[in-house]
Amino acid sequence: MTTAAPTLGQPTRLSRSRGLASRFLVFATSQEFVLLLVVVLLFAVVGNTNPRYLAERNVLNIFNGNAYIAVAAVGMTMVIISRNIDISVGSLIGVLGTVSGSLAINGYPIWSSWLVPILLGGVVGAVIGFMVAYLRIPSIVVTLGLLSILKGGLITVTNGAWITDMPDTYFLAQMRTPEISLLGINIPAIPSPIVIMIVLTLLAALWMRYSPTGRAIYAVGGNAEAARLSGISEKRIIMTVFIINGLCVGIAAVLWATQLSIIQSTVPAGLELQVITSAVVGGVSIMGGVGTTIGAMLAAILLSAINSALVFINVSPYWFRAVVGVLILITVLTDLLRRRRTQA
Amino acid sequence: MNAIRRYLRPEQIRELSLIVIIILAVLFFATQIENYLSARTFNRISTSIAIIAVVAVGQTLVVLTRNIDLSVGSIVGFAAYFSGQTLAANPDLAPVLAVCVAIGFGAFLGLINGVLVAVGRIPAIVVTLGTLAIYRGILVDWAQARTITTEMMPTWLIDLPRVNVLTMGEVEVRIMVALALVVVILFQLALNYLPLGRRLYAIGSNPDAARLMGLPIQRTILIAYVLCGALAGLAGFMFLARFGTITVTAGAGLELAAVAAVVVGGVNIFGGSGTMFGALLGAIVIGTLEQSLLRMPQVSEFVRDALLGLFILIAVASDAIIVKGLREAWARSGRLKSAKTTLAPATAKEVKRA
Numbered sequence: 238m239t240t241a242a243p244t245l246g247q248p249t250r251l252s253r254s255r256g257l258a259s260r261f262l263v264f265a266t267s268q269e270f271v272l273l274l275v276v277v278l279l280f281a282v283v284g285n286t287n288p289r290y291l292a293e294r295n296v297l298n299i300f301n302g303n304a305y306i307a308v309a310a311v312g313m314t315m316v317i318i319s320r321n322i323d324i325s326v327g328s329l330i331g332v333l334g335t336v337s338g339s340l341a342i343n344g345y346p347i348w349s350s351w352l353v354p355i356l357l358g359g360v361v362g363a364v365i366g367f368m369v370a371y372l373r374i375p376s377i378v379v380t381l382g383l384l385s386i387l388k389g390g391l392i393t394v395t396n397g398a399w400i401t402d403m404p405d406t407y408f409l410a411q412m413r414t415p416e417i418s419l420l421g422i423n424i425p426a427i428p429s430p431i432v433i434m435i436v437l438t439l440l441a442a443l444w445m446r447y448s449p450t451g452r453a454i455y456a457v458g459g460n461a462e463a464a465r466l467s468g469i470s471e472k473r474i475i476m477t478v479f480i481i482n483g484l485c486v487g488i489a490a491v492l493w494a495t496q497l498s499i500i501q502s503t504v505p506a507g508l509e510l511q512v513i514t515s516a517v518v519g520g521v522s523i524m525g526g527v528g529t530t531i532g533a534m535l536a537a538i539l540l541s542a543i544n545s546a547l548v549f550i551n552v553s554p555y556w557f558r559a560v561v562g563v564l565i566l567i568t569v570l571t572d573l574l575r576r577r578r579t580q581a
Numbered sequence: 582m583n584a585i586r587r588y589l590r591p592e593q594i595r596e597l598s599l600i601v602i603i604i605l606a607v608l609f610f611a612t613q614i615e616n617y618l619s620a621r622t623f624n625r626i627s628t629s630i631a632i633i634a635v636v637a638v639g640q641t642l643v644v645l646t647r648n649i650d651l652s653v654g655s656i657v658g659f660a661a662y663f664s665g666q667t668l669a670a671n672p673d674l675a676p677v678l679a680v681c682v683a684i685g686f687g688a689f690l691g692l693i694n695g696v697l698v699a700v701g702r703i704p705a706i707v708v709t710l711g712t713l714a715i716y717r718g719i720l721v722d723w724a725q726a727r728t729i730t731t732e733m734m735p736t737w738l739i740d741l742p743r744v745n746v747l748t749m750g751e752v753e754v755r756i757m758v759a760l761a762l763v764v765v766i767l768f769q770l771a772l773n774y775l776p777l778g779r780r781l782y783a784i785g786s787n788p789d790a791a792r793l794m795g796l797p798i799q800r801t802i803l804i805a806y807v808l809c810g811a812l813a814g815l816a817g818f819m820f821l822a823r824f825g826t827i828t829v830t831a832g833a834g835l836e837l838a839a840v841a842a843v844v845v846g847g848v849n850i851f852g853g854s855g856t857m858f859g860a861l862l863g864a865i866v867i868g869t870l871e872q873s874l875l876r877m878p879q880v881s882e883f884v885r886d887a888l889l890g891l892f893i894l895i896a897v898a899s900d901a902i903i904v905k906g907l908r909e910a911w912a913r914s915g916r917l918k919s920a921k922t923t924l925a926p927a928t929a930k931e932v933k934r935a
Contacts, residue, residue, distance in 0.1 A: 322706060368894070372901045375850045377649065377706065378840070378893070385837050385890030392883040507714045513707060523704035558715055565711075569703050 266575075268520025268528075268568070272535040276542060283546040290549040297428060303541035304430035305330070305410075305492035306508075310515040310533040311441045312362075312485030315478045317516050318445075320458040320525030321369060321376035323479075326486055327508030328387035333358055333490030335391060338400035338500040341407045351409060354494075355487030362483020366476040388504050395502035403498070410496035430492050437488070438534040441481075445530065454478060459526025514561060515540060518568050527572075539564075591907040595847055595900065599862045602896075603869060610873040617873070620751030627754075628742060630868030631761035632657075632819050636835055637842040637860040638768050639812030642805045644843055645772075645781040647788065647852030648698060648705035650806065651836045652690070653813045655716035658832030660687045660817025662720060665729040665827050672735045679738070683818035684811045690716060691810015695803040713836065721829045731825035741822045757819050764812070769857035781805060785852025834886065841893045842867045845900070866896075 264270060284291040309326055316323050333354035340350035365383065369376045413426035445451035456464040457474045465471055494500050519536035521528025544557055589597075611617045636653050643650045664683035668674060674682075690712070697708045731739055747754040772778035780801045784791045791798055816835075821827055846863025848855025870892060874885045 324706075324710065368898060372898050373905075374894075374897050374901055378844050378850055378897055381837060381840060382890040382893040382897070385834075386887045386894070387890075389883040389886030389888075389890065393881060393887065510710050510714055513710065517704070517707055523707065558711075558718070562711065565703055565707060566697075566701055569701070573702060 268571075269532045269535060272519065272532060272539055276535065276539050279539070279542050279546060283549055287549045290546065295545065295549075297431075299541045299545050300431050300434075300538060301410075301428045302496070303537055304428075304434040305489040305496070306511050306515055306541075307434045307534045307537035308430075308437055308492060309486055309489035309512045310519070310537050311437055311530045312482030313512050313516045314519070314521050314528055314530045314533045315441070315445070315454055316376070316482050317513075317521045317523060318458045318525060318528050319454050319475055319478045320461070321475065321478070322513070322523075323365065323376065323380045323482060324509050324513070325365075325380040325384040325387060326482075326489075326512050327506075327510075328384050328391070328504040329358065329361060329483075329486050330490045330493055330508060331502070331504035332387050332391050333487055334494035334500055335395060335400065335502040337491055337494045338403060338502070341403045342400060347404065347406050350407065351491050351495075354490050355484055358483040358485075358487025358490065359480050360483070362479040362481070362486070363476070365483070366479030369479065370472040370475040384509075391502065391504060397501075397503050400500040400502055401498065403500075408495045408498075410492045430496070433488065433492065434534060437485070438530045441530040450474070450477060455526055457525075511540070514565060518561075518564050520568065520572070522572055591904055591911055594907060595904055596859060596862060598903070599845070599866055603862075603866055606866070606869055606873070610869075610877075614873065614876050617876075620753070622876075624753050624755065626869060626872040627758045628823055629872045630865055631755075631757045632816050632823065633835070633838050633842055633868045633871075634761045634861050634864035635764050635812050635816040635819065636839040637846070637864045638764055638857055639809035639816075640839040640843045641846075641848050641855060641857060641860045642768070642781060642812075643705075643809045644840075644848050644850060645785045645852055645855060646802050646805050647785045648802060648805070649709060649840070649850070650691075650694060650809050651706065651709040651840070652694060652712040652716055653809065653816075653839050654832045654835035654837075655713050655720070656687050656690045656810055656813035656832075657817045657820055657835050658827075658830065659690065659716050659720045660684075660814040661821040661827050661831050662724060662729060662817075662829065664818055665734070665821050668735060668738065669729060669733040674735075676737055680815070680818050683821070684814040687814015687817060688807050688811035691807045691813065692803075694810065695806030698806060699799040699802040717829075717833070724829045726829065729821075729827040734821075734825055738822055739825060757823065760819070764815070765857050765861045772857060777801065777804065782853055785849075786854065837886075837889070837893075838864075838867050838871065841889070845893065845896050867893075 280291065280296075289295065309330065313323060313326065336357060337350045337354045340353060341347065361383075365376070365379055368374050368379045410428070410430050412429045414429065414432060416426050417424045445454060453464065453469045453474050454477075456467070456469055457471050461471055464474075493505075515537040516528070516533045517523060517536075518539070519528065519532030519534070521533060540561065543560055544554070547554055547557055547560075607618075616622070636657060640650060640653060660683045663686050664679055667682050668679055694709055694712055697703050697712075698705045701708075742755060742757060744756040745753040746756055746759040772781065780791070780796050783794070783796060784798055784801055788798065817832065820832060824831075842863035843855070843860050844850055844863070845866055846855070846859035846861070848860055848863075867889070871885065871889055874880050874888060875882075880888070
């Protein structure tokens with residue numbers, strides 16, 4: 238079986254040999270394109286019923302507020318494509334965010350309070366990767382145990398106290414790029430989380446599409462046996478994937494910690510689910526081998542937009558979960574259909 | 582050494598080593614906690630283990646089919662709260678009916694999981710991670726932070742945990758412990774002898790082969806989830822009987838204990854192998870640690886969670902290394918001795934050629 242359903246990041250050889258029309262069809266039915274369409278449609282419909290939804294502040298909020306989830310979803314995408322899972326992301330974001338805030342209020346230089354959590358994330362990722370790749374423990378067991386360690390450890394150390402009074406220069410997520418005027422076109426100031434989210438997603442997508450190591454992630458997840466026979470070291474790839482995932486979680490934690498003036502030093506509830514959902518709705522198959530970071534980012538934006546839209550059309554936020562459930566269902570069903578088509 | 586190899590498989594050595602771990606843990610805690618080695622401690626810890634064991638049996642059913650149920654903690658809490666609420670509203674409800682309410686409610690929540698996984702084809706981890714949050718969310722919303730207290734419960738329920746089946750001096754085997762043992766034995770027999778039990782193994786070890794054989798995969802997975810929910814419901818009732826006071830956070834974190842018990846007990850998380858007795862041993866290890874740490878005054882609830890997680894990682898890691906080493910040792914000695922088995926495939930090939 239080919240490892241790839243036709244998605245943006247992974248056109249199959251089959252689609253390349255076909256004509257222009259069928260290549261367009263493959264593109265138009267890709268998860269990424271459909272998601273983009275749904276986001277645009279959502280903005281149009283909700284904006285039509287309530288114009289305040291399209292106000293600049295709200296649109297920025299939609300992209301900005303959930304950017305850290307999209308960043309974490311970049312790492313999660315790689316982990317899931319390699320046919321693993323990480324359910325400790327939520328608690329790791331909580332721990333690393335607390336580390337970041339504690340460094341900032343205890344007089345350490347600001348750059349260290351941004352850098353240390355990211356590196357620490359990489360170290361934790363390396364530990365997970367070692368246990369999964371070399372000790373051959375299923376990633377779900379490793380991260381379930383780690384989740385418990387991090388969650389319990391964090392509350393024990395901090396007693397759930399809030400961290401406040403960070404220096405003004407600490408708030409990375411509240412910074413914006415300078416306004417640029419290029420050839421008479423004014424580019425407005427963009428909040429840094431959006432920039433980081435987009436740059437990281439594109440870098441990861443290109444790396445996974447074109448570099449040998451990136452391609453190897455798809456190979457390991459799609460067919461581990463075939464990957465091994467073609468000389469790919471599965472252990473090294475899984476190790477790499479978890480280290481990158483840890484670094485992404487570190488960046489996400491810094492964005493999460495620096496966006497508000499208070500850091501609740503507890504684990505944000507249900508965060509791992511949001512990250513995994515973004516990846517899955519973004520077209521990353523939990524069976525491994527399929528998906529792109531672009532899809533995961535678009536899904537994270539879609540989820541954020543839906544959450545905000547419910548407020549604007551006066552629907553109880555309780556329905557958010559139901560909507561998310563339906564989205565997952567649709568995604569998985571289309572994934573099944575696509576697989577059937579490529580196999581036929 | 583050869584004698585050991587002949588009579589024991591690596592998996593059996595692993596079960597023996599679990600028993601050694603339990604003994605070592607008990608000895609360690611005996612030096613740390615006053616009056617640890619007493620009948621009183623045994624009576625209390627055994628009741629908690631009973632709850633974990635019942636949940637672990639359900640979890641094993643699901644894990645055997647290559648799936649997982651992370652929502653069991655929420656189901657236990659919801660079923661405990663729901664049956665407690667039912668009993669508070671109808672104090673005259675027959676005890677059997679009260680148990681049925683809890684089991685039925687758990688089975689219903691399990692059915693939702695099962696339909697989404699088996700019919701909806703959504704990955705089990707996504708479904709149950711979602712329902713873990715959703716069930717708890719609905720419970721919090723519905724309960725509105727009201728707590729079920731012992732005063733609201735009928736007297737038979739309050740007395741239930743202290744009913745003994747067997748008394749040896751001060752050591753008592755309580756009705757809930759006996760119930761858990763009955764559940765473990767019944768489901769072990771069902772796994773060994775019922776078609777459904779064999780199907781769980783078949784589907785977990787090779788889904789493609791199971792499909793080609795014409796086994797009803799979807800229905801079997803659905804049944805596994807319903808049974809897992811029903812057992813979590815039963816555990817919820819035991820939870821209610823044991824504690825009497827039920828808050829909306831009841832049972833939180835039980836999914837970790839259950840999955841840990843299953844994994845430590847040697848059930849393969851990728852499906853297809855494992856036994857209920859293994860899961861029971863795992864539950865005893867996890868339950869003993871959890872409850873003993875709880876009795877150490879210097880260890881808070883949160884440190885306990887962290888230590889438990891750490892222990893699970895260490896246990897699983899050392900287990901992976903040791904069992905791998907044992908298997909290799911067995912394979913090496915097997916190669917030396919049994920020339921017959923290595924010959925067999927060769928002769929088959931020759932027959933084909935001829």
